[in-house]
Amino acid sequence: MIVLNSPARGSAFVAVLLLTTLSAGCTGNSRDETSRSAAVAEPASVESRRAAMENESQKMPPQRAPGEERETPIPQGSGEVPPQILAIFQDDLARRALVKPDAITVVSATEQQWSDGAMGCPQPGQMYTQMIVPGYRVVLQANGDRYTYHSDRRGKFIVCSNGLAFQPVKEQVKGKAPAE
DSSP, X not given: OOOTTOHHHXXXXXXXXXXXXXXXXXXXXXXXXXXXXXXXXXXXXXXXXXXXXXXXXXXXXXXXXXXOOOOOOOOSSSOOOOHHHHHHHHHHHHXXXXXXXXXXXXXXXXXXXXXXXXXXXXOTXXXXXXXXXXXXXXXXXXXXXXEEEEEETTSOEEEEXXXXXXXXXXXXXXXXXXXX
């Protein structure tokens, strides 16, 4: 006769359930063993990983972020200063030296890698970007005087003279006109 309310019956049922659970977990075909054997397989070689990365980069060309301005392409690594940058410098020097742009001569114009945002002319008390800034160094001459322009590739520039940086003339003229 089977008694359902017996405490021994409940313990026996729990014991059988526990044993079946443990024996099912110890079989050789568990999922853990299958994934472990796959992990022990030979790792991919450096060449195959490099080829996979190159294939991925060829599939997706670099794209601009939404809203990013398009700039006039400036040749990179050519060693030449773009004509639009030279024109900016000549315009500034014409205002600075009070001469016509025709009277300005280019002494030298080279591509430059500035070590930081000071572009080769750091000023005391100023903080600058701490990264390489690609740009240009241009020496212009007007009225027998030489002016050295330091710039980045976008056309932001300073005139560097004896370690002192001078801002573009347009920025110096702001304010009231002198009284006559």
